[in-house]
Amino acid sequence: MTNSILNCIGNTPLVKVPFGSKAIVYAKLEYLNPGGSIKDRSAKYMVEEAEQEGKLKPGGTIVEASSGNQAIALAMIGAMKGYKVIITAPKIISREKLTAITAYGAKVIVCPAVPFDDPRSYHSQADKILAETPNSFMPNQYKNLKNQEAHYKSLGPEIWKQTNGKITHFFAAAGTGGTVSGAGKFLKEQNPQVKVLAVDAATSFYATKGHPRPYAIESMGIDYDSPLLQNNFVDEFLTVKDEEAFGMLKTMAHKYGLLIGTSSGAVVFAANDYIKQLGKDAVVVMIFGDSGRAYLSKGYYS
Ligand SMILES: Cc1ncc(COP(=O)(O)O)c(C=O)c1O
Numbered sequence: 587m588t589n590s591i592l593n594c595i596g597n598t599p600l601v602k603v604p605f606g607s608k609a610i611v612y613a614k615l616e617y618l619n620p621g622g623s624i625k626d627r628s629a630k631y632m633v634e635e636a637e638q639e640g641k642l643k644p645g646g647t648i649v650e651a652s653s654g655n656q657a658i659a660l661a662m663i664g665a666m667k668g669y670k671v672i673i674t675a676p677k678i679i680s681r682e683k684l685t686a687i688t689a690y691g692a693k694v695i696v697c698p699a700v701p702f703d704d705p706r707s708y709h710s711q712a713d714k715i716l717a718e719t720p721n722s723f724m725p726n727q728y729k730n731l732k733n734q735e736a737h738y739k740s741l742g743p744e745i746w747k748q749t750n751g752k753i754t755h756f757f758a759a760a761g762t763g764g765t766v767s768g769a770g771k772f773l774k775e776q777n778p779q780v781k782v783l784a785v786d787a788a789t790s791f792y793a794t795k796g797h798p799r800p801y802a803i804e805s806m807g808i809d810y811d812s813p814l815l816q817n818n819f820v821d822e823f824l825t826v827k828d829e830e831a832f833g834m835l836k837t838m839a840h841k842y843g844l845l846i847g848t849s850s851g852a853v854v855f856a857a858n859d860y861i862k863q864l865g866k867d868a869v870v871v872m873i874f875g876d877s878g879r880a881y882l883s884k885g886y887y888s
Pocket of ligand 1: 623624625655656759760761762763764765766805806847849850874875876
């Protein structure tokens with residue numbers, strides 16, 4: 587029993603996936619967080635740190651640019667704590683995510699698919715709304731180092747404990763880079779031999795060295811020079827194409843009962859390929875950041 591839904595964030599299960607590989611492979615089911623994704627952890631941490639630092643005051647408004655899950659998490663937290671929440675989102679956002687944000691009472695402004703620094707982009711629009719709204723606060727998941735710290739303090743220690751310190755390889759999709767660098771930092775501090783693998787969209791800003799092309803995998807892809815990745819916690823960046831990620835979704839649901847979202851499809855594609863070279867001493871953890879339920883209308887599972 588607990589007094590708040592926010593106390594239910596974290597402590598998600600680590601489940602063995604019987605891939606038939608020599609390596610032992612686990613999936614960390616982050617879609618079982620109450621808001622449905624890994625972003626519950628970082629959103630809660632950023633909001634509560636801002637409250638403590640006096641940056642977010644009672645009756646305030648939270649403004650954020652988000653492709654979906656950070657927005658859902660903030661909408662849930664805002665509802666619980668009594669803040670107004672205004673979200674700007676890119677056009678590729680799924681109908682399910684958009685509806686979930688509004689279901690918690692938040693406002694969403696959908697913006698065209700233009701580069702990060704274009705004044706019409708969802709990032710530029712969020713900055714504009716922040717400047718125009720009194721008593722407002724932007725968690726700014728893209729630049730706020732507290733995003734990384736959230737995963738350093740919660741996700742990393744959970745994985746270390748759940749694997750009894752045996753983890754050898756950690757795979758996570760990267761958008762802001764908060765998950766992979768935060769949990770990766772913690773894991774490497776426990777054992778510097780742990781390999782940290784970031785999964786990126788094949789045509790992201792980062793993967794194409796500044797010449798991005800649109801991609802359809804949602805919630806991931808390094809679209810800017812992320813300060814959260816400017817460290818030595820990631821060993822390798824693995825890139826995945828849309829069709830490779832989407833191709834895994836049906837298999838994971840049909841064969842393993844895991845209805846995963848598109849970034850998890852990218853993670854499992856990258857990990858599945860990588861683990862062919864690993865022996866029986868390897869203990870692999872893949873992050874499954876959200877559920878396929880957020881993408882059912884897109885037809886990937888039928
Ligand atoms: C489902 C899912 N996977 C992966 C990511 C990427 O995580 P990060 O922003 O910590 O790099 C996100 C971020 O929104 C997400 O929602």
